[in-house]
Amino acid sequence: MKPFSAIRAFGFSVAVGQCLAATTQGVSDNIYNRLVEMATISQAAYADLCNIPATMTTVKKIYNAHTDINGWVLRDDSRQEIVIVFRGTGSDTNLQLDTNYTLAPFDTLPQCVGCSVHGGYYLGWTSVQAEVESLAQQQANKYHDYALTVTGHSLGASIAAITAAQLSAIYDHVRLYTFGEPRTGNQAYGSYMNERFQAASPETTRYFRVTHANDGIPNLPPAEQGYVHSGVEYWSVEPQSPDSMFVCTGNEIQCCEAQGGQGVNDAHVTYFGMTSGACTW
DSSP states (O other), X not given: OOOOOHHHHHHHHHHHHHOGGGEEEOOOHHHHHHHHHHHHHHHHGGGTSOSOOTTEEEEEEEEETTTTXXXXXEEETTTTEEEEEEOOOOSHHHHHHHTOOOEEXXXXXXXXXXXXXXXXXXXXXXXXXXXXXXXXXXXXXXXXXXXXXXXXXXXXHHHHHHHHHHHXXXXXXXXXXXXSOOOXXXXXXHHHHHHHTTTTSTTTOSEEEEEETTOBGGGOXXXXXXXXXXXXXXXXXXXXXXXXXXXXXXXXXXXHHHTTOOBSOHHHHEETTEETTTOOO
């Protein structure tokens, strides 16, 4: 494994010292390949799905002009899966959503008692909710046995998480893969997501929160403002391989967060060697 810089090495040693049992190294080839596949779709979403797996069929685009939320409903008949993907930040309008840190009650999901989510991303979600739910229902009615998966990077990751939470109240066994996800909601929301997506353990989780090196976006919004992370963290470091991924569970500051990254940096825009929208992989 390529050595960490001095700062990163220190951050990781502290994280392990705080909670050794919550951090394990290495994932199976199947899990790794699945994470790379979902990252490919999420990164390609920055350029109108320029380079996605050949098995994927585009069903329809999701779009709202007011919030500039962009997404797509895809279908993979070979895997019997419906995939909903959201693009990350791609405009000043999106940036205004990113920086609206006011926690908003998650009113569209009353089952999530006491839950509040990122105010900007909640505006983004409600702007496309009707369209997303209609398309999901159309596909589910037509393909009864297909799985439902939601994914996205950055802003798209948080929109994906909120979407998955909402759809999980209607459909069983929704899966969620996020990349460079900011903190999306408060403690009640985090607890709800962990329970709903069985994220107490990597053996059961349906919520894969993927981070990379010292990506700074998972450190936002600040925890001091009431935000927490949820899901099981899969932390990727160089060189990219199943053996150089760490599975991080628990609420401690560890893995990606412990590296102290700030904002949008190189580690945020590149996942598994794929840069957002570059489409050269």
